Amino acid sequence: MDRLSSMDEMFLDVEQSGPPVAVGSVMEVAGKAPTLAGLKKFIGARLEGMPRFRQVVVPSRSKVRHAKWVDVDPDLDHHIRAVKLGSGEGLDATVSRVMEIPLDRERPLWDATLVSGYSSEKWCVIIRLHHSIADGQGALILLGRLIDLSPEGGVTLADAIVAMTVPPEQDEPTESESDGGLAGLSAKLVQAVEAGFETAGQFISTYPDTVRTLANMLPQRSSELTGMVSGRRVWVGGHYPLADVKRARKAFLGVTINDMVLASVAYGFTKLLESRGDDPNGRTLRAVMPVSLRTNAESNNQVSILPAPLPLGDMDPVKRMRMIKNSTKHSKRSMLPVITDQVMKASEKVTPAPIQEFVVSRSGVASQYFSETLVTNVPGPTIPLYFMGNATVGNTPIIPIEGSMRIIVGITSYLDELNIGITGDGVHATDVDLLLDGICEGLDQLVNLAATMEPAARD
Numbered sequence: 001m002d003r004l005s006s007m008d009e010m011f012l013d014v015e016q017s018g019p020p021v022a023v024g025s026v027m028e029v030a031g032k033a034p035t036l037a038g039l040k041k042f043i044g045a046r047l048e049g050m051p052r053f054r055q056v057v058v059p060s061r062s063k064v065r066h067a068k069w070v071d072v073d074p075d076l077d078h079h080i081r082a083v084k085l086g087s088g089e090g091l092d093a094t095v096s097r098v099m100e101i102p103l104d105r106e107r108p109l110w111d112a113t114l115v116s117g118y119s120s121e122k123w124c125v126i127i128r129l130h131h132s133i134a135d136g137q138g139a140l141i142l143l144g145r146l147i148d149l150s151p152e153g154g155v156t157l158a159d160a161i162v163a164m165t166v167p168p169e170q171d172e173p174t175e176s177e178s179d180g181g182l183a184g185l186s187a188k189l190v191q192a193v194e195a196g197f198e199t200a201g202q203f204i205s206t207y208p209d210t211v212r213t214l215a216n217m218l219p220q221r222s223s224e225l226t227g228m229v230s231g232r233r234v235w236v237g238g239h240y241p242l243a244d245v246k247r248a249r250k251a252f253l254g255v256t257i258n259d260m261v262l263a264s265v266a267y268g269f270t271k272l273l274e275s276r277g278d279d280p281n282g283r284t285l286r287a288v289m290p291v292s293l294r295t296n297a298e299s300n301n302q303v304s305i306l307p308a309p310l311p312l313g314d315m316d317p318v319k320r321m322r323m324i325k326n327s328t329k330h331s332k333r334s335m336l337p338v339i340t341d342q343v344m345k346a347s348e349k350v351t352p353a354p355i356q357e358f359v360v361s362r363s364g365v366a367s368q369y370f371s372e373t374l375v376t377n378v379p380g381p382t383i384p385l386y387f388m389g390n391a392t393v394g395n396t397p398i399i400p401i402e403g404s405m406r407i408i409v410g411i412t413s414y415l416d417e418l419n420i421g422i423t424g425d426g427v428h429a430t431d432v433d434l435l436l437d438g439i440c441e442g443l444d445q446l447v448n449l450a451a452t453m454e455p456a457a458r459d
Contacts, residue, residue: 002069004057004132009066011131012057012105014402019233020103021400023139024128026095026237026421028394029387033116033123036082042146042388043112044076049145049158052133053108074108084117091118092236096426098126099233099398109133122393131400136378136410137292148386157385224278225285225372225429226404232426237396238436240418244447251450252318255325260446261377261418262287262328263321265409266310267445268438269373273312275434281313288371289328308375317445373407374399380414397421407432409439418443 004012015021034042047053055069083094094115103109109130116123127143134142144158249255266285273280288305309327311320376399385392396419397410406425411418420439424432 002055003066004069006066008132012067019100019231019400020109020128021131021402022099022103022109022128022398023131023134023136023400024126024398025139025143026091026124026126026394026396026398027387027392028122028124028396029390030122030393031390033114034388036080036114039082039112039114039125039388040076040080043080046145047074049156050142052129052142053110056108057105057132072108078104078107079110080112080114082114082116085115086117091115091124095126095235095237095398096233098128099235099400099423100231100426103128103130124394125387126398128398131402135292136290136376136397136399140378140380146387147392148389149383151386151389151391153386153389157381223372224276225406227406227428229401229404229406229425230427233401234424234426234430234432235398236422236424236433236436238420238440239394239396240420240440240443242413242416242418245418245443248447248450251453252321252446255321257379258377259321259325259328260443261411262308262310262324262375263317263446264439264442265375266312266320266324267317267442268435269310270312270314271438271441272431272435275431279313283312285310285312286370286372287375289374290376305371305374307371317442317449321446371405373405373409374402375409375411377411378413380412380419382413382415384415395419399423401425407435409435 011021051071052069054071054074056072057067058070059067085091085094089097094113098111098113101111103111109132111128113126114123115126118124127146129139129142133139141158141161144161145156147157149155149157149160245257245260249257249260252260265287269285270280273283287308287310289308291304291306306328308324311323376397378397380395385395392414394417395412395414397412398421399408399410401408401423406429408423410421410423413419420436422432422436424430424435
């Protein structure tokens, strides 16, 4: 029987009231928008390879074990809708409103919204799926069943991901230049922990980094960026030329794209707090980043988090970037995410589901003492993709607010662009557009600085 893991069910437990904890994307597609009937027909034909889109969550009868997935026939009239924008609402506002729509737990936990009327050259589809179904990378695998590698179809993005997945018994994948290794820990590392640290050296070599990373996760005072979260949402999306970032990265020796992105996010939060009348100088933003523990091509949640302290205030942009690089280097080498994952799996075997639900459902308030925001930066496809036979021209992430964090930043790359999607609480963080502007300004700052630096000064 296919049951939810403790991590999968955790995302159901943290969702008490207000908008659903759903991940997804705003996929912009070139050409004329299809009819609603056409979109339903297309998605319906692909559901065979998307089991979670054809299943509902059914609680355990004993209330002791975790809920299970049960097959149903989805009602596409319920799951797929259409919106045509007029002069009164833009795309960002439409995404914000869609994020507030509850996902009915009596039905499969996903929906799709066809959006037209905002451009004569393109349209978009907003796709959401509950976080209990998949994490960010898992969502890419699952939704990849809807995306083709050619206009004619045949091979899907999901097919390509499965083909490229390295089995656990093979050599570990090469660390990605784009994410600095934070988007995926090696299969060998996971196996080492599962084997209980077969040699003392495996633990000793990572001990200093693990302790340092754990120290960054110790509770501290809450801030104005955390607290009670309302049922309203505000989402803003933007794009930045990836080629400019790659070119600038080469000017700063040893720096990854992820380092540049995090430095720009720090700059963006600096500008946001200044606009609110706060003084960010000398302050470190307690950010966390998801880290994948995935060793297979399954779409379920296989993720943990790492701290990514972001220095704020007025400072030399290169110094800020170097500080971030140093802190994330220690986090990346840490065993903390894998240890946490193994503790959760061990707890799952001995702790009844109701107790886990009780603890998790009350953990949201406590999260404000451990982190102020979450930043996810995932390298996306570098080849053209197609949806319903038309070229995909943009794919901006939708990341839900969880716990007490009032602002969440999602970034992913596609072709030659960085796609930035920021989710804010619709009551306490309505100014996230200023954060988006600040992130882009921070990237501009690094790109322009790299272009004027002498080769000898680039390090």
